Amino acid sequence: MPETAERIEISQLGVLEAVLFAAGNPITAAELARILQLDVLGTQNLVAELKSDLDRRHSGLTIRQVAGGYQLATRPEAFAIVERLSEVVDRKISAPTMETLSIVAFKQPITKAEIEQIRGVRVERALQKLLELELIAEVGRKNVLGRPILYGTTETFLRCFGINTLEDLPELPTTEEAAAGLDAEQMELFQEVQQLQSQNDADTEEQEAPMAHDDMPPAE
Template identity: 40%
Template sequence: MKQAINLFEKLLEKTTKRAYYSAQKEKRRILEGLLFSSSEPIPLAKLREILTTAFPAHSDEVKTLLTELNEEYLREGRAFQIDFLAEGYLLRTREDVYPFVEALHKDRRGEKLSKAGMEVLAIIAYQSPITRREIEQIRGVDSSAVVSSLLERGLIEPIGRKEGPGRPMQYGVTKKFLQHFGLKTTQDLLSLNP
């Protein structure tokens, strides 16, 4: 009888392990599908929220699963990786493959930012929150058209109003800006400051 109980316990343990590994594999598959389908970084909280509709999961487990996926991609020599950018996770092409992807899309690219656009964007990125008037004082020229262009492209956004006469609009950079320049947060700009 004792042998039968031991045999049953071993069988139960094997079945439990098999179910655990199967669930982990399915969780990674779901996360991979979410990342693959999004062109924008997905916050950890959103990934966890969606994953918990099928499986119980906490934030640390989701991070571990994302790390495991990245390790699998590296081990298998995949052309993509999971990066943490703009306060979220994003599936991106590896640097060594990017020139080929760039060649595919070179005709589809929109206009590049003008020198003035890059200048205003840098001022906003480093001085945020900042008003149009303050930008113009730094540059010494009218910047209305450049600010409008950056707003249309989604690289900057209004983030409030400055206290004082007229309560002018203040601007800051967007998550799209962070993603475009490969930054996790605006704090990463400090390491780029010459």
């Protein structure tokens, strides 16, 4: 007769680790608490304990706080080796597309025309690529003439860049800091961009301003 497999009792830490592994994507403390039948504070303490346990035993995994939730992820030190496991389609983002993504991330919500004013080139292909990768999405319409589409980043963006919230993005340098390291040609381009942005802000304010009573069209 075959031997009966010994039943293994799994600790709360083991159960939490299994849930995070099975989830794949980030899962909130509230959702974990519901699954584990614990309160939220107890769940957060358990997550912290599991992270410490993974660190203590030099595991190749760690817990990241991403997109408002917790995710079991490969430790950065092991990524180069893990990467050899799969031969996937190259989904690297080109430099122009990354520039467009950076503008959306720091200036969102933002329209296509506003991105093009900052970059100085057309961005249809870059926007389409970012939409396909689900790094950005349409988040509304700007309340100006023509009601152009507004773009913003997504939870996929947060997960890909290991960011919990948009507040975790690094601060942009001030105008003075940005201009300090430019040569004469770069400074001229920088000033042109500043003028374009100032003009765009002025146009937006004019389009969004309510019409004065004297400017109202006569009633039919």
